[in-house]
Amino acid sequence: MQSKRFRTGRVYAALGLLFAALSLAPSLHAASGMGDAANGKIRSQAEQCQECHGEAGLGTAEHYPKLAGQWAGYIRKQLGDFQSGARKSEIMNAMASDLSPRDIADIAAYFSSAPRWSGEEDNFSAAGRALYLNGDPSRALPACASCHGEKGAGADTGAGPIPALAGQRESYLINQLNAFKADDRANSPGAVMNEIAHRLSISEIAALAHYVSGPRAME
Ligand code: HEC
Ligand code: HEC
Numbered sequence: 001m002q003s004k005r006f007r008t009g010r011v012y013a014a015l016g017l018l019f020a021a022l023s024l025a026p027s028l029h030a031a032s033g034m035g036d037a038a039n040g041k042i043r044s045q046a047e048q049c050q051e052c053h054g055e056a057g058l059g060t061a062e063h064y065p066k067l068a069g070q071w072a073g074y075i076r077k078q079l080g081d082f083q084s085g086a087r088k089s090e091i092m093n094a095m096a097s098d099l100s101p102r103d104i105a106d107i108a109a110y111f112s113s114a115p116r117w118s119g120e121e122d123n124f125s126a127a128g129r130a131l132y133l134n135g136d137p138s139r140a141l142p143a144c145a146s147c148h149g150e151k152g153a154g155a156d157t158g159a160g161p162i163p164a165l166a167g168q169r170e171s172y173l174i175n176q177l178n179a180f181k182a183d184d185r186a187n188s189p190g191a192v193m194n195e196i197a198h199r200l201s202i203s204e205i206a207a208l209a210h211y212v213s214g215p216r217a218m219e
Contacts, residue, residue: 034072034105034109035072035102035104035105035106035107035108035109035110036105036106036109037106037109037110037113038110039106039110040103040105040106040107040108040109040110040111041110043103043106043107043110044107044110044111047095047098047099047103047107048095049095049107052064052091053065053066053067053111054066054068056068056114056115057069057070057110057111057114057117058117059169059172062169062170062171062172063169063171063172063175064169064172065168065169065172066117066167066168066169066172067111067112067114068111068114068115068116068117069111069112069114069115069116069117069164070111070112070154070163070164071112071154071155071156071161071162071163071164072108072109072111072112072113072156073108073156073157073158073161074154074156074161074162074163074164075107075108075111075112076104076105076108077161078187079096079099079104079107079108080104081187082095082096083096083097083099086186086187087185087187088184088185116164116167117167117168118167118215118218119166119167119213119214119215119216119217119218120167120169120170120213120214120215121214121215122214122215123170123210123211123213123214123215124210124211124214124216125207125208125210125211125214127204127207127211128204128207128208128209128210128211128212129211129216129217131144131204131207131208132144132145132152132208132211132212132217133145133150136199139199140199141196141199141200142196144165144196144208144212147162147192148162148163148164148165149162151166151217151218151219152164152165152166152167152212152217152218153166153218159189160189165212165217166212166217166218167212167213167214167215167217167218168212168213169213170209170210170213171209173208173209173212173213174205174206174209177197177200177205177208177209178197178202178205180193180194180196180197181194181197181198181200181205
């Protein structure tokens, strides 16, 4: 449930931020956030989120995911899943446990309205690109692009938001695909990512992560 206070007191602040965001950067997803981004900035600092995910949501180490410009609906879903235990991570289950619904909405609005990350240097893999764009019909492996988009931008589809992937950190992507493959992460709708990752070999996961993390995945 989004807070009712948003609808009354915070509409003007949100509109102001929306305009500021739209005029600053082309790839922002601020429009999808339903929280108060200014308060989210304060709360994400107070809750120490920024220590690992960075002040601007760019992540401070290889295994900390970038959040800047990620869809707000996806961030909210993940924080809810960490709270309920549907997604397991020792760190994040603890970090999310005390967040109120309002904190979740505001923090998601803040990170999603931060300028979107760029790709990791010159990472590229031709094999990863082919698999990402075409999948492999011979083993019923769908193209990643069919859901995550050709440029890896994802989509805020409401109930089952699809994360932006392109330019995300390579080791984080490898960790997540391995976790889906091993069923250690099992929070995707209808277990769709588990079904897909079961069919990927370790070297395909490496090739996909190398391609997806690079700037050319966004072109
Ligand atoms: C000590 C480091 C650390 C802190 C502090 C931390 N995180 Fe995380 N966060 C992580 C790691 C590591 C992961 C990846 C977990 C996994 O392996 O699934 C993660 C994952 C996430 C994700 C999922 C991203 C995705 O692409 O699916 C979100 C959202 C998130 N954190 C938000 C937060 C918020 C909000 C806070 C503050 C309340 C916070 N984090 C504090 C380390 C941290
Ligand atoms: C049928 C749609 C669909 C297809 C096809 C698909 N994905 Fe996903 N993917 C999703 C959804 C939905 C999620 C979010 C799951 C959740 O709610 O936690 C996701 C999550 C992910 C994540 C976790 C991102 C993060 O920030 O934690 C990675 C990595 C990923 N997918 C990679 C891939 C790759 C690589 C392929 C192709 C081999 C692929 N996906 C194909 C729908 C899809």
